[in-house]
Each structure stands twice: as structure tokens, then as C-alpha cells.
Amino acid sequence: MGLETDLVLARESFPELIANKLEEMIIDGTFKVEQKLPSEQSLAGDFGVSRPVIREAMKILKERGLIIQKNGEGTFICEPDSGLVTDTINRIIHLRKIDVSDIYSVRINLETMAAAQAAVKATEQEFDELQSINDHMRENKNDVEKRAQDDVLFHRKIAQLSGNPLLEIFVESMAALLVRVVKYTLDNKVGNEEGIDYHDRIVRVLRTRDAEKAKKVVRLHLESSQQNYKLALSHEENPEKL
Numbered sequence: 001m002g003l004e005t006d007l008v009l010a011r012e013s014f015p016e017l018i019a020n021k022l023e024e025m026i027i028d029g030t031f032k033v034e035q036k037l038p039s040e041q042s043l044a045g046d047f048g049v050s051r052p053v054i055r056e057a058m059k060i061l062k063e064r065g066l067i068i069q070k071n072g073e074g075t076f077i078c079e080p081d082s083g084l085v086t087d088t089i090n091r092i093i094h095l096r097k098i099d100v101s102d103i104y105s106v107r108i109n110l111e112t113m114a115a116a117q118a119a120v121k122a123t124e125q126e127f128d129e130l131q132s133i134n135d136h137m138r139e140n141k142n143d144v145e146k147r148a149q150d151d152v153l154f155h156r157k158i159a160q161l162s163g164n165p166l167l168e169i170f171v172e173s174m175a176a177l178l179v180r181v182v183k184y185t186l187d188n189k190v191g192n193e194e195g196i197d198y199h200d201r202i203v204r205v206l207r208t209r210d211a212e213k214a215k216k217v218v219r220l221h222l223e224s225s226q227q228n229y230k231l232a233l234s235h236e237e238n239p240e241k242l
Contacts, residue, residue, distance in 0.1 A: 015056035018047055019064075022057065026066055026077055037067065037075045086173040093177065100181060104226045107174040108219055111155060114171055115202070115218040116211035118161035127207050130157050134199040141192055148182045154199055158206075158218075181229050188235050191228035198224065 025031050037043070040054045047054070058075060061067045065080030093103065122130075137150035152175045159171035185191050198221040205217045 014049055014053045015060060018043075018049065018054065018057040019060035021047075022061060023064065023066060031077050033077050033079055035077050036073075037077065039074070082169045082172055083176075085169060086176045089173055090177055100178075100229065101226065103174065103177060104222060107171075107178070108222045110167065110171050110174060111158065111222060112215040112218050114159040114162040114164070114167055115206065115214040117163060117167075118158050119206045119209050119211045119214040121163045122161035122206065124207070126161050127203055130154065130161070130206070131200075131203045133157055134196060134203065137199070138196050141196060144183055144186045147186060147192070148179050151182050151195065152176060152179055158202075182225075185225075185229050185232045188232035190232045190235075191225065194228070195221070195225065 022031070022037075031037065038046070040051045040058075043054045043057075044051045058067065058069070062069065065084045066077065067075050068078045069075050092098070133150060133154045137147055137154065140146035140150060152172075155175045156168070156172045159168040162168065198217075202214070202217050202221060205213050
């Protein structure tokens with residue numbers, strides 16, 4: 001009976017073992033982004049397993065964001081969406097009941113770092129693009145949905161201008177997690193104009209190329225945003241939390 005159990009466990013692990021091997025091949029460049037994977041039948045022959053095992057391995061790779069399956073065309077390698085990072089962090093936050101103040105603390109540290117690097121590395125044209133995002137946000141200041149999305153886009157853009165792709169991913173994840181907080185604050189009529197004005201100030205400081213001043217103004221902005229959220233919470237008897 002023990003031998004049979006071991007065999008079952010081994011068979012059940014085949015899809016994950018194959019998925020891991022294929023992931024290694026993607027990482028080391030054997031398979032490249034946008035490249036079409038061999039057919040299920042071909043992979044089954046290569047690995048010496050059945051097609052259902054390969055199918056399960058493909059499901060695992062899809063969950064990891066490494067492949068996309070196109071009807072009638074096949075399976076292709078793709079880059080993982082940074083949204084997967086956000087989703088994972090979001091689950092951890094809710095399961096561990098992490099407070100919004102802790103999220104802001106991480107966000108402040110990440111975004112001040114991004115602002116300092118952007119001040120040094122970004123071009124004037126890129127600062128113009130950042131200003132355009134804020135101008136669009138001002139135009140939509142009475143549309144909470146658009147206003148909140150533009151707010152996140154503004155902060156993502158600063159992270160992009162830092163030139164550090166990993167920092168960009170983490171800033172994007174933190175900012176996306178707080179979209180609900182921004183919407184909640186705006187719904188309670190708190191901090192709308194203030195946030196937009198702070199963004200104008202951030203762009204002006206970034207143009208001076210002073211990294212320390214850039215860090216300071218971003219910190220002040222995010223601390224103000226956190227205080228506005230607390231103020232919005234105080235307006236309600238049964239406040240909604242993240």
C-alpha cells in the first residue's frame with residue numbers, strides 16, 4: 001500500500017515538475033517572450049508523459065503569468081503581469097489584517113526613493129508628460145473613478161522615470177492597493193484639490209533636479225494623503241476600511 005501511495009504522489013507531482021522545468025527554460029532564454037511553445041503532443045513526447053499531464057503543467061504556468069493561450073493559435077510565452085504582484089500582496093494584507101498605515105509607510109519609502117532617482121534621470125519631456133497626467137486629473141477632479149486612476153498613474157509615472165524597473169513594479173503595486181483608499185477619501189470630499197496641487201509642486205521640484213527636495217515633497221504629499229484618509233474615516237459612524 002505504501003508503494004502505491006508513493007507512486008500516486010510522484011504522478012501528481014509531474015505537472016509541477018514539468019512546469020518548473022519549463023519555467024527554468026523561459027528564464028534561461030531557451031524559450032523567449034512571444035515565442036510559441038511546442039504542441040502538447042510534442043511536449044508530452046519530450047517529457048515522456050501523457051498529454052493530460054502537460055495540460056496540467058500549462059495551467060500552472062498560466063497561473064504564474066508565464067504563458068498565454070490563444071484560441072486556434074497555440075500557447076505563447078509572455079512576461080508576468082505586475083498585477084500578479086499586487087494581487088498576491090493584497091491577499092497577504094487581508095489575511096494578516098495589515099493596517100493602511102503600514103502600507104503607507106512602505107509606499108512612502110519606495111516613492112521617495114523613486115522621486116530622488118527621477119529628479120536626476122528624467123528628461124524635461126518626461127516631466128512634461130508627468131504634468132499632463134496631473135492636468136488630466138484636474139480636468140476630471142469631479143469624477144472619482146477617473147480622478148483616482150489618474151492619481152495612481154501619476155505615481156506610477158514617477159517610478160517609471162526612476163529608471164529602476166523593479167522599483168516601478170513595487171510602487172505600482174503599492175499605489176494600486178490604495179486606489180480604494182483614494183476613492184474613499186474623495187467620496188468623503190477630502191483632499192481633492194490638495195492632492196492635485198501637491199502633484200504640481202512635485203513636478204516643479206523634480207525639474208530643479210534636487211533629489212533631496214524631491215524626496216521631501218513626495219513624503220509630505222503621501223503623509224498628507226494618509227491624514228486625509230483618517231479624516232474621511234472620522235466623518236462616518238461605521239467607516240469602510242481597506
